[in-house]
Amino acid sequence: MKVFLAQAAGFCYGVKRACQVAFEATQTHPEGVASLGPIIHNPQMVARLAEAGLGVIEDVEAAEVGAVLIRSHGVPPGVLEEIRLRGLEIVDATCPLVKRAQKLAQSLAAEGYQVIVVGEPDHPEVKALVAWADAASTDGKGNRAVVVESKEDLVKLENIKRIGVVAQTTQLEDDYKKIVGEILGRADELKVYNTICGATARRQQSMIELAGRVDAMVVIGGRNSANTTRLYERCREIGIEAWHIETADELDSTWFAGMERVGITAGASTPDWITEEVVERLKSF
Ligand code: SF4
Known part of the structure; x- marks a missing residue:
């Protein structure tokens, strides 16, 4: 194999x-x-x-x-x-890429823009971005930054003249573009920063390319890791057999019976030594 x-x-x-x-x-x-x-x-x-x-x-x-x-x-x-x-x-x-997003959120708020953070409201990075913006807000009315996760959240925005937008660094670019497109019609002035770092998209793209050339995929990473879970879910969506494991010890040789080519990917929080152990274990089957 x-x-x-x-x-x-x-x-x-x-x-x-x-x-x-x-x-x-x-x-x-x-x-x-x-x-x-x-x-x-x-x-x-x-x-x-x-x-x-x-x-x-x-x-x-x-x-x-x-x-x-x-x-x-x-x-x-x-x-x-x-x-x-x-x-x-x-x-x-x-x-440093998160720090850049924090500084941009902060300067937008200081310049009087209504800050919008596109991302997951409960993610610590997003909560921190909101807090950096709020701490710098100059409008004196406690105009807090707003988190937008999907188009539906935009109903929160009415009659706003100046909007400044930043994204959670792990957002996918296409999703960000769609939401920014919707915001465009709601502001007289719109300032948008691309604060997406690309690591998530690159991992997803590489996984999709590899999945097209193998019989099954093994996705390595913490079960509490959102980006690893997303990689596993994408495998399932594109219809390839896949397993999500944390360590090599979870591998079972019977999963791969009759297979010739197996692909491996790992989330952004998975250390190399764990991936290397999985590669070696799979080669030994
Ligand atoms: S995914 Fe990694 S590189 Fe990208 S912003 Fe987050 S911590 Fe930084």
Whole structure:
């Protein structure tokens, strides 16, 4: 059985960087460092970092360490302030692309635009983008940023003259374009920034290309990882047999009976060492 790995698979730039920052922080902070929430949606990587000494806290008040690590999708400015006020050091692993989106949301709000964030309302990155915009809002009326996930959410917008739009970095470009097209008819002035990073789209595109050349796909990544789950769902949508696993130990040789070519992809939060183990295990079948 031949095994093929999708061209774009596994850690994106921002997650890789955040994990490196985290490993370094465990070496340079003997007083202890903890991430605010699990650093990535991958239990195996979280466990490895825990062994290296990285704690996990759910809120700043619970911090019994000297430094708090900020995850790749960032936090609201109020959280950074709270960390500082408690006399703790900030180890900022916010992805630079997320930081750019935060700065744009902030400057749009400061210039008096009604900020719209296109994305998932409950995602921490989106919540932080809203908070950066709200903190910079100058209208004095508490005109909060609005999150738009689909066209239906646009009913929230009435009689707005100046609208500024940013996207959650993991949005798909086509979806973003459609929503921006709808917003266009609702504003006298519209300023749109393309804050999409492309890592998600590249992983999906590579997976689709590979799926066309193999008998089945194995999708590797945390079951709590939204982008890994989306890759698996896309496999099912295009009608290819697929399995979503977290580690090589879940593989069952009987799944691949009679197959000649199997493809592998991995979500943006899946470390390379797990993908390599899966490749080796599949080759041994
Ligand atoms: S998906 Fe893109 S924006 Fe998000 S952490 Fe990865 S590289 Fe950064």
